[in-house]
Amino acid sequence: MSGQQWFLIACFIVFAVAARLRINRAFPRPGSDSLAAKRGEIPPAVFYSLTGAMMPWKKETASLHPVSYALGIGYHAGIFLSFIWLALLLFDLRLPGAVASVSAVLLALASVCGLALLVKRAVTPAMRYFSNPDDYFSNIIVTGFVALTAAALRRESAVPALFVYAGILFLYIPVGKLRHAIYFALARVYLGLFYGRRGVWPRKDKETWLT
Amino acid sequence: MAPQGQGNMADVKSLTPRQKKALQALEERLTGRFLTHVNSCVHCGLCGESCHYYLEYRDPRFIPGNKVDQVARLYRRYFTTAGRLIPRWIGAADLDDKAIEEMVDVIFGGCTMCGRCSVHCSIGVDIPYLVRTGRTMLVELGLVPEGLQSTVNAAIETGNNMAIPRDELIDTLKWLEEDLRMEVGDERAEIPLDEKGKRLLYTLNPREPKFFPLSISAIAKVFHAAGESWTLSTRCYDVTNYAYFSGDDEGARELTERLAAEMKKLDAEALVLAECGHGFRAIRWEGPDWMREAYPYPVVSVIELMADYIRSGRVKLDPSLNKERVTLHDPCNMVRAGGVIEEQRFALGHAVADFVEMTPNRADNFCCGGGGGQLAMSEFRDRRVEAGRTKAEQIRRTGAKIVATPCHNCIDQLIELNQVYELGVEIKTIAELVADALVLEKPEDK
Numbered sequence: 001m002s003g004q005q006w007f008l009i010a011c012f013i014v015f016a017v018a019a020r021l022r023i024n025r026a027f028p029r030p031g032s033d034s035l036a037a038k039r040g041e042i043p044p045a046v047f048y049s050l051t052g053a054m055m056p057w058k059k060e061t062a063s064l065h066p067v068s069y070a071l072g073i074g075y076h077a078g079i080f081l082s083f084i085w086l087a088l089l090l091f092d093l094r095l096p097g098a099v100a101s102v103s104a105v106l107l108a109l110a111s112v113c114g115l116a117l118l119v120k121r122a123v124t125p126a127m128r129y130f131s132n133p134d135d136y137f138s139n140i141i142v143t144g145f146v147a148l149t150a151a152a153l154r155r156e157s158a159v160p161a162l163f164v165y166a167g168i169l170f171l172y173i174p175v176g177k178l179r180h181a182i183y184f185a186l187a188r189v190y191l192g193l194f195y196g197r198r199g200v201w202p203r204k205d206k207e208t209w210l211t
Numbered sequence: 212m213a214p215q216g217q218g219n220m221a222d223v224k225s226l227t228p229r230q231k232k233a234l235q236a237l238e239e240r241l242t243g244r245f246l247t248h249v250n251s252c253v254h255c256g257l258c259g260e261s262c263h264y265y266l267e268y269r270d271p272r273f274i275p276g277n278k279v280d281q282v283a284r285l286y287r288r289y290f291t292t293a294g295r296l297i298p299r300w301i302g303a304a305d306l307d308d309k310a311i312e313e314m315v316d317v318i319f320g321g322c323t324m325c326g327r328c329s330v331h332c333s334i335g336v337d338i339p340y341l342v343r344t345g346r347t348m349l350v351e352l353g354l355v356p357e358g359l360q361s362t363v364n365a366a367i368e369t370g371n372n373m374a375i376p377r378d379e380l381i382d383t384l385k386w387l388e389e390d391l392r393m394e395v396g397d398e399r400a401e402i403p404l405d406e407k408g409k410r411l412l413y414t415l416n417p418r419e420p421k422f423f424p425l426s427i428s429a430i431a432k433v434f435h436a437a438g439e440s441w442t443l444s445t446r447c448y449d450v451t452n453y454a455y456f457s458g459d460d461e462g463a464r465e466l467t468e469r470l471a472a473e474m475k476k477l478d479a480e481a482l483v484l485a486e487c488g489h490g491f492r493a494i495r496w497e498g499p500d501w502m503r504e505a506y507p508y509p510v511v512s513v514i515e516l517m518a519d520y521i522r523s524g525r526v527k528l529d530p531s532l533n534k535e536r537v538t539l540h541d542p543c544n545m546v547r548a549g550g551v552i553e554e555q556r557f558a559l560g561h562a563v564a565d566f567v568e569m570t571p572n573r574a575d576n577f578c579c580g581g582g583g584g585q586l587a588m589s590e591f592r593d594r595r596v597e598a599g600r601t602k603a604e605q606i607r608r609t610g611a612k613i614v615a616t617p618c619h620n621c622i623d624q625l626i627e628l629n630q631v632y633e634l635g636v637e638i639k640t641i642a643e644l645v646a647d648a649l650v651l652e653k654p655e656d657k
Contacts, residue, residue, distance in 0.1 A: 022250075026243045035499035037506070039550045049335065060331040061257035068257060072333070127256045129271035130280055132302030135254050175293050176301050180251050184334055187251040190244050191335040198496060199550035200574055 004163035005090055011167030018174040019182045026186050028193065038197050045196020049188045052202060068120065071113040078110020079142060082149040086166050089152065089159055100153045107150035114143030134176035142178065145169050223289075230306050233348040234289055237282070240344050241290065248337045249286050252279045258338070261331040263577050263601045264321050264594070272313070273321045275328035275338045281314045282345040315354050318345045320591040323583030324456075325543035330574055339548075346458025355457045356588040362453045363462050370469075371449040373417040381445055383420045384427070391431050395651055400435045402427070403442040405477065410440040412479035413513070414450035414470070414494075416487045416619040423619065426486070429646035433517060436649050437525040441483070447473035450485045452493035456584030464501035467494060474508060481509040483516055486640045488542030488618035489582065492549050512545065514617050517645055518554035521561050528648040533563040535637075537644065538611035540569065540602070540625060541576035542618035555617055555641050562641075562648040563613075569605045577601050579616075581624025596631055599624060603632035617641045 001009075056062035062069040081103060088095065118139045121127045148165050152158040173181060195201035226234070254276050259265040264273035271277060280302065287294035287303035294303035304310050324339035332338065349355055355363075366372040371380075381404065388402040403409065413434075419427050434441050447469050454462030474482050484491050495510045520526040539559060545551050552573050559566050569576065580599035585591060602625075606614055614625055614636050625638045 022246075026247045026250075028243055032243070034496070035503070035505040036496045037499075037509075053330075053335075059333065060261050061255070061333045064260050065257050068255075072255075124256070126259065126269075126271040126274060127254070130256070130274065130277040130302075131254055132300065134301045137300075177253055180253050180334060183247050183251045186243075186247045187335040187337075190247055191329065191337060194337065198548065200547060200552070203574065 002160060002163075004160040004167075008086075008090060008163040008167040008170075011170040015170035015173055022174065022179070022182050023186070026183060028190070033193075034197055036197065038199075040196050040199030040201070042193060042196035045201040046189055046192030048202030049192030049195070050185070053191075054188070058203075068117070071116050071120075074110055074113035075117060075143075075146075078107050078113065078146045081110070082107060082146045085149050085153065086162065090163065104150045104153040107146050107153070111143050111147040111150060114139060114146060118143065138172075138176050138178050141169055141172060226306060229352050233351040234285070234306065236347050236351045237285065237344065238290065240347070241286075244337070244340070245344065248341055249279070249283050251334045251336050252276055252283065253334060254280075255333055258328040258332055261328045263323075263325075263327075263580060264598045266601050267598045272317050275322075275332070278317055278322050278345075279336060279338055279341050281310075281318050282341050282348070285310070285348075311349075311352060311354065314345055314349060315356070318342045319349065319356055319359075319584075319588060320594060323543070323578045323580065323585055325578035325582050326547050327543070327575070327578065330547065343458050346456075347460060348458075350457060350459045355459070356584075356590055358589050359453060359457050359584045359587040362584075362587045363457050363459060366449055366451065366453060366466055367462055370447060371417040372451050372453055373421050375417055375420060377445055380420050380448075383424060384443065384445075387424055387428050387431065391428055391435065394428070395432060395435055396653070397435070400431075402431050404445050406442040407476075408478050409442040410480045411442070411483045411516075412474055412477055412481075413441050413443055413483045414485050414490070415443065415448045416450050416485050416490065418619045418623070419485070423622070423640075426619075426640045426643055429640065429642040430485070430513060432646040432649060433520070433526060433642055436527075436651055437520045442477060442479065444473050444477060450487045450490035450494065452490055453584055453587060455489055455493040455497060456587075460501060463493060463497065467498035467501050470494060471498075471502065471506070479508070481511060482506070484510065484512050486513060486617040486619060486642060488544035488546075488549070488620060491551070492544035496549065512549075512551050512554075512617070514545075514551055514554045514558065514641055517642065518557045521558060521645075526645075527650040528561045528645065529650050530562055530564045530648055532648045533613075533644055534565070535563075535612040536565040536567055536610060537563040537613045537615055538567050538569055538606065538609040539572070540579060540606075540614055540616040540618075540621055541573055542616060542621050543576070543578050543582055545617060546576065547574045551617075555615070558641055558645055559615060562645045563615075567609045567611055569609055577605060579621045579624045579628065581620045586620055586623050595624070596627060599628045600632065603628045603634060606634055606636060607632070611636060613637045613639055613644070615639050615641055615644055 056069055121131055145165060148162050152162040173179060256274050256276055258275040262273060262275050284302055284304040285306055287301055288298055288305060293301050322342050324342055326339045328338045362372045365374045384402050392398055392400045452463055452466050454466060484494055491512050499505050537559060539555060579602045580595050585595045616622060622638050629636055
């Protein structure tokens, strides 16, 4: 393994430890449940929170903002794909060239999505109002990661740079708003616990007072 | 755990004792749930359109993500390493006069903690939970708006939030009892007071005896028709809990414990909560956690009870007695945060001839604007009424002549919206409509 690969692994370990510590503190503690008598079923509500409640037709943040939603989905799909390719490249597991080429195109598109979201943040007064430097930088560093992964799939010479860049990204995740990657699923779980206990979730698709 | 801001002593040293207490209150609430939600907001800003304040003003201060930030930036500043080292970079802020002023304006004056934003949040951040934590900090800073604080004080000092003297309450209830007897034509009809060993202890919103006695008559008529065994307490009956709104956990616990003690004293089998959205949420859902003790008896909304009467045939209704078109406003704390969603629809489905839903409704419904203690904060009155425009337009689109809602806070706000926006509707409780539709047996048939 090269020095860059070891650097990436070391950074990932630091990230994993930080993430683990954060999750440990954030995870629901046994006995921390509400003492109020349940009105609904919690497991289906948590499942719903992680699935059905996230559907675009169930959330105004998606249905009222289809362009932003599509950009966000494209961007995040690209981020996940980049991490998969990062692992493959790190352990020298190569896929057929056609897969890499298609991936590179998809990642390039995802980079454009990320860039578009960055521009949106920069030019929308309402978003600028409560954005801080970390909000912009987080987008830039992640968009750069996706773009560099795309480049690494086309040019072998970019791979060592990708390892170093990804290592720095791993170190930055717990610092700023990128930490939502650590907390996102837990936030959905907590919301499911809240609405499930109270019998609000899971929502039926065709709720009507006649039924 | 001491605030990490102590690493930079100048920051903490410059804080007043009250500011330190506010940070201590925040520190005591750094639970897993809090840490998860406070670290999850990505400032996407898409939640704006789910908030009736932002819809009205298009002011970025009212974007729910910015409300989260009122608390999150303090958490970052005093309880994270990055916030201590690079505060500006990550949007951490000192607890200074400017931050406090914005907190009061935004999280008291620009949020009803209705929770609609959370349901629609891209991530799932529990925004009202974080806003209420911010309110708790403001309690420690002594900055709860005066009207809201005096409502809490009245409840704690006098036993009800309108400071109604006990004699006055009893007089009102006795007068209502006489009216009830005349209305149902049965001398045995009663409004039992302070009677031990009844099946139900029923609560009241103090606004009922003070301003809306007919809603007490209505539920008494329903109880009479159902042959219910019930009582009211004349000492501890207030279903409201404005300390929930103000963020004062200690006050909220005190008020909840009093009701629990009254239940024990009167030895009732179940506690029935009057039509009050936040009262239902506070007592039914938050109360056990404030008291750190589960209730040993059922606590239900009177809406659930009425739906049960109808379902089981204990009361009979004739919907043709309510001919006008009726729509329903879903109180946020009873529906979105309380789970009582279908019962009021079931009751209205049997009590009125022409029911029409608002759009959106149920857990998606818009707040009327009267929640979160707004009705007690006169300094934000204009904003409350203007932010209610979304609700007013919802009502107008239904073409209804009557708006039913199981919440007295909502009723007050809807009455004001009705006047300001000239909606030409009548506002009623669910019990009033059910009572109007009752088919009463003659006394000799009983």
